[in-house]
Amino acid sequence: MKLYSDPFAPNPRRVLWLMAEKGIDDIQVVRTETMKAEHRAPAYLAKAGLPLVPALELDDGTVISESIAICRYLESLHPEPNLFGRDPLETAVIEMWTRRAELLFATPLMLAVRNSLPALATLGPQSPERAASEGRIIETYLPLFERRLGDSPFLGADRLTMADIVAAASVGFGRLIRFEFPGDCPNLRRWWDVMRERPGAKSGR
Numbered sequence: 001m002k003l004y005s006d007p008f009a010p011n012p013r014r015v016l017w018l019m020a021e022k023g024i025d026d027i028q029v030v031r032t033e034t035m036k037a038e039h040r041a042p043a044y045l046a047k048a049g050l051p052l053v054p055a056l057e058l059d060d061g062t063v064i065s066e067s068i069a070i071c072r073y074l075e076s077l078h079p080e081p082n083l084f085g086r087d088p089l090e091t092a093v094i095e096m097w098t099r100r101a102e103l104l105f106a107t108p109l110m111l112a113v114r115n116s117l118p119a120l121a122t123l124g125p126q127s128p129e130r131a132a133s134e135g136r137i138i139e140t141y142l143p144l145f146e147r148r149l150g151d152s153p154f155l156g157a158d159r160l161t162m163a164d165i166v167a168a169a170s171v172g173f174g175r176l177i178r179f180e181f182p183g184d185c186p187n188l189r190r191w192w193d194v195m196r197e198r199p200g201a202k203s204g205r
């Protein structure tokens with residue numbers, strides 16, 4: 001299998017992080033740099049369907065895009081350690097936190113960077129207003145994650161799950177606009193100190 005991935009982009013990082021947690025080392029990582037418009041090359045578009053990374057190409061030529069779909073597929077092939085849930089209730093709760101992590105934190109942070117970092121203007125038009133409104137989404141919902149991490153060591157369960165990977169994979173990218181968890185979020189800061197030491201935090205760069 002081949003994973004098309006940009007080493008600096010947060011969504012491919014989710015897949016690389018999951019691969020590190022599961023010890024998957026038999027997927028060829030094909031560097032596909034968005035800053036060089038490699039994700040817009042006709043050969044890549046013909047495979048992936050959209051000018052976005054990541055995409056996973058199977059040996060029979062099937063291509064899966066969408067980072068979480070790729071991660072679910074890899075979880076099916078490599079069930080341990082379990083990252084998506086072991087029973088119906090746990091699976092639903094992990095899914096809930098994974099969606100919250102994506103919709104209320106990771107995607108807004110990615111879009112805040114995308115719309116404000118001058119170096120990313122090569123990808124297309126930027127909007128300071130959009131960057132600010134994405135920043136407000138993050139501010140609004142950080143307390144939700146802070147409360148959750150007061151009750152639980154990780155977002156989705158009492159162990160690391162996909163919800164944590166989705167949230168954490170975007171933090172390094174957020175650093176490009178000096179994003180940090182605020183001082184009044186001690187639980188998030190404690191969680192991030194744990195997450196940044198996981199093998200997935202450093203893999204694939």
Ligand SMILES: N[C@@H](CCC(=O)N[C@@H](CS)C(=O)NCC(=O)O)C(=O)O
Binds near residue numbers: 009011039054
């Ligand atoms: N929902 C998709 C989002 C993929 C995505 O937004 N990828 C970004 C990199 S993190 C990208 O390829 N951006 C290229 C661009 O904006 O031109 C997923 O989870 O895989």
